Amino acid sequence: MILEPGILALILLSLITSGTILYALRHIVPILYAWDLKSGSEGQLQLERRTYLLSTLLTWAFVAELTSLLLLVYTAENLHERFTGAMCAAGVFNLNAFGYPALLLKLGNFLLAGCWLVLNRADNSARDYPLIRGKYLFLLVLTVPLLAEGVVLGLYLLNLQPDVITSCCGSLFGSRAVGLGSELAVWPMRPLGLVLLLAYVLNLGSGSFVLRKGRGSYLFALSGLLVLFLGISAILSFVAPYFYELPSHHCPFCLLKADYGYVGYLLCGGLLVGATAAAAVGVLQPFATRPSLRQIIPALQRRAVWLGLTLFTLCFLVATLRIITTDFTLFG
Structure with a gap:
C-alpha cells in the first residue's frame, strides 16, 4: 500500500459508507414491517425518529459515495508518475486485477446512489413519508454492490505496489x-x-x-x-x-x-x-x-x-x- 492522502481518504470514505449501510440494515427491517403512520404508539414514534436519523446518515454517506468517484479518478491520475509504464490513470488502474472492477463498481453505484438520493428527497418532501418502504427496499438492493465495491476498492488500494511494471494507453x-x-x-x-x-x-x-x-x-x-x-x-x-x-x-x-x-x-x-x-x-x-x-x-x-x-x-x-x-x- 502507498501512503497518499488520496488513498487514505478513499479508504476512509469507503469505510464510512459501508459502515453506514451496515448500521442502517440493523434498523430498516423493523421499519419495513412495523411502519404505520396512523398509529400513535410509542413504537411508531421511535420508528419515526429512527428513520429521520437513518435518512440523514444515508444522505451524507451517498454524497460521499458520489464524491469518491471523482476522488478515485483524480488520485489515479496523480499517481501515474510513481509507476513504471503508467502514462496516465489507465496504467494505474491496470496495476492489479482489482483496479478496473473497482472503477466499474464505482460508476454503477454512482447511478444507483444518485437515484436513491432523489427518491429520498421526494419522500422527505411529503408530509406522510409515502416512500418509506420503497426507498428502504431500494437500499436493500443497493447493499450488495456497495459492499462489494468497498471490498474490491480496498483490495485494489491495499495491493498497490510501486515496483510493479504496468501497461498503459496503447496496450x-x-x-x-x-x-x-x-x-x-x-x-x-x-x-x-x-x-x-x-x-x-x-x-x-x-x-x-x-x-x-x-x-x-x-x-x-x-x-x-x-x-x-x-x-x-x-x-x-x-x-x-x-x-x-x-x-x-x-x-x-x-x-x-x-x-x-x-x-x-x-x-x-x-x-x-x-x-x-x-x-x-x-x-x-x-x-x-x-x-x-x-x-x-x-x-x-x-x-x-x-x-x-x-x-x-x-x-x-x-x-x-x-x-x-x-x-x-x-x-x-
Whole structure:
C-alpha cells in the first residue's frame, strides 16, 4: 500500500459508507414491517425518529459515495508518475486485477446512489413519508454492490505496489488490445456517431415531452442511459483522437490532463451525471400518482430533465466544436 492522502481518504470514505449501510440494515427491517403512520404508539414514534436519523446518515454517506468517484479518478491520475509504464490513470488502474472492477463498481453505484438520493428527497418532501418502504427496499438492493465495491476498492488500494511494471494507453485501448475498451475504440465513427445522434434526439424529444405533458418518463430514462453508453463509446472511438490529433490514441484518461484543459472531467462527468438525472426521472415515475406526491414528483422530474438535457447538450457541443474546428480529420 502507498501512503497518499488520496488513498487514505478513499479508504476512509469507503469505510464510512459501508459502515453506514451496515448500521442502517440493523434498523430498516423493523421499519419495513412495523411502519404505520396512523398509529400513535410509542413504537411508531421511535420508528419515526429512527428513520429521520437513518435518512440523514444515508444522505451524507451517498454524497460521499458520489464524491469518491471523482476522488478515485483524480488520485489515479496523480499517481501515474510513481509507476513504471503508467502514462496516465489507465496504467494505474491496470496495476492489479482489482483496479478496473473497482472503477466499474464505482460508476454503477454512482447511478444507483444518485437515484436513491432523489427518491429520498421526494419522500422527505411529503408530509406522510409515502416512500418509506420503497426507498428502504431500494437500499436493500443497493447493499450488495456497495459492499462489494468497498471490498474490491480496498483490495485494489491495499495491493498497490510501486515496483510493479504496468501497461498503459496503447496496450489497453489500441487496435491490437483485448478487452471491452479496445473493442469500443475500434467502432466505426460514422455509424456510431449517427446512432449517438439519434439517441440524443430521442432523449431531447422525450425530455421535452416530459416537461410539457408530464409523460414519457421511462423513455427519457432509457434514452439517457443509452446516451451514456454511446457517448462513452464515442469518446473512445473518435472524440478522444480528435482532441489528441492522433488517430491511434483512444485513451479517455489522458483527457483528464491539463494539456487538454481537463476536458475529460466535463465529457465523462457530464454524461454520467446527466444519465443519473435521466434514470432518476424513471425511478420517480411509479410513485407520481400518490396523493401527497402529485405536486412533488413532477417538480423533481422537471429539474432532473433540465439537468440531464443541459449536461448532454453541453457534452455534445464541446465534442462537436472540437471536431469541426481542428484541422485534424479521421477521414482520409
